Amino acid sequence: MSREHKGFTKAISDILPGFIVSLLVALISMFLAKFVPNLGAASIAIFLGMFVGNVFLNQDIFQKGYKFSETDLLSYSIVLLGATLSISTISDIGFSGILFIILQMSITLIGVIYIGNKLGFSKNFSYLMASGNAVCGSSAIAATAPVIDADDREKGIAVTIVNVTGIVLMFLLPLLTQLLYKHNITQTSGMIGGILQSVGQVVASGAMVSEHVKDMSMIFKIVRIIFLVVVVFALGHLKHKSNKEILEEEVDDIERGKIKVPWYVIGFFITCALFSLHIISPQVSLLAKNISNKLEIIALAAIGLRVNIRDLIQQGKAATIYAVSVGTLQIISAIILIALLIR
Template structure:
């Protein structure tokens, strides 16, 4: 039976409308929490809208707005809006700002990631976890949380159960570190810009957590910490390919699978990283004017606050409590290793 082009077009339109309807409730709640946080921040400016947003989101979400109808909108607000925010952030930073990381900054990221991967694999083995789960934990903690786990899972042929547990425990670890790292940075570095940005951007699991934690300190720390994080995200492809080799596949199988996965978009560099560098280049070459850059900065901040509200709304305190002892210890040990390694490397390199 032939399907006309008109029917196909109508079906796509129907799916689009359906998806918008599913996203809308959670998006509206996230926007309202974000706006409320901005208003509250005017009364208590020392706390800042970003910090208020995530805590207010956690409070509201766990009390009465954690129903399934909101979840898709929360996820959209956290992932998509934050991605747009990062692209707009690029329009406020010049290439010279990116160069602030320098050779030592990039070396710090590479060594930190390598030690996190080796440590996560070793700790997981000692705790008795399977090989696939260890790879997922290593990727999630070393690179970019859920995105890295999702990209790694098909390459190592991990099952959905391992994938789901790894995503949960990596996010839980990141949530605790998100609040802890600003305190550690204050104690060790008196919130000095580069060192504070390095420990936040070089340690935290997801981009959203980096933005949230950096925003708790200052606007400059948030921006520079995001740059540290983007370097880690760029290295996602290297990590995934390496894990493919470690699974003892033949070179032919690896090459074929990597090509197929790249075509499917499973392990390519996230679009917002490319967008960030494009807008950064446009600003550096004065194609984006200072006036437009200022508008981009304002929009980026607003989207960021809404995204942080969604992150708070998605934190389920009951789920944090439910995690088993073994996986909780796994997350604790890996997170502790990351912080200790970062402090040592910052002392040596930065």
């Protein structure tokens, strides 16, 4: 057996236990959703996953499979989602929607850094928190860390706090948008897609409201992700503004594609373009939507399985204040901007 074959076999065996659990939770959720359709398979998958993961199956053997199910399957789901949306649908958010995202991200970046400084956190940590909350959670933190020379400890704590904040907001925003907007599709989608930290949280929170909100929330989120390169460069510039050589290295990294937009965003736009040009037929689009929905529910089950309730409880006082302050800032700024820009 070749080394490559052995490596592939080991990778599959590492992923399989967690994937099987995620799949089973998703299948049970889809079955239960037939009896409680108002709750929906997506919401059931998250809650059931949280219960199973924290009470029974949180051992290390399952973690790689949970991560694969959450990240990889959700990425495939997003690419397939593009095959169900036309360019005209994406344009529904319009210039005002894009302006909302730019302003919301800018306020988040500036506000998170300011709050971090006031609470006495290091500059690196504040920058990681800023990128994670402004763009796309753990992925943005991972892209920013090497540019600002953050260490693994700073990165790990930032990822934990950003994810904890996102989990709380994931459940809070559907309730808040019901109160504020009676779940108006565009305004609700702007709130969810413009605030939540990770792609999975956006999908989960949007799915708690409706299929249309979930899809449009993803469009708002994808616009944020496209600005990842800009955010990483801006934070690198702030950190190294007195060092011309390091700045030149950052520009070189961006030009060489070392800091890049995630592949699934590119895939989303490709399948969206193919559907808009009628290269993807309505029948294929319907199949893509069905597969995308199933992958999404498996991914949401994995998100629930990976939520560690102890992490939510064990955050230190300063970190909790930071997280609450950031979440409050994002909600208030989004409410104001939506009132001004999105109807």
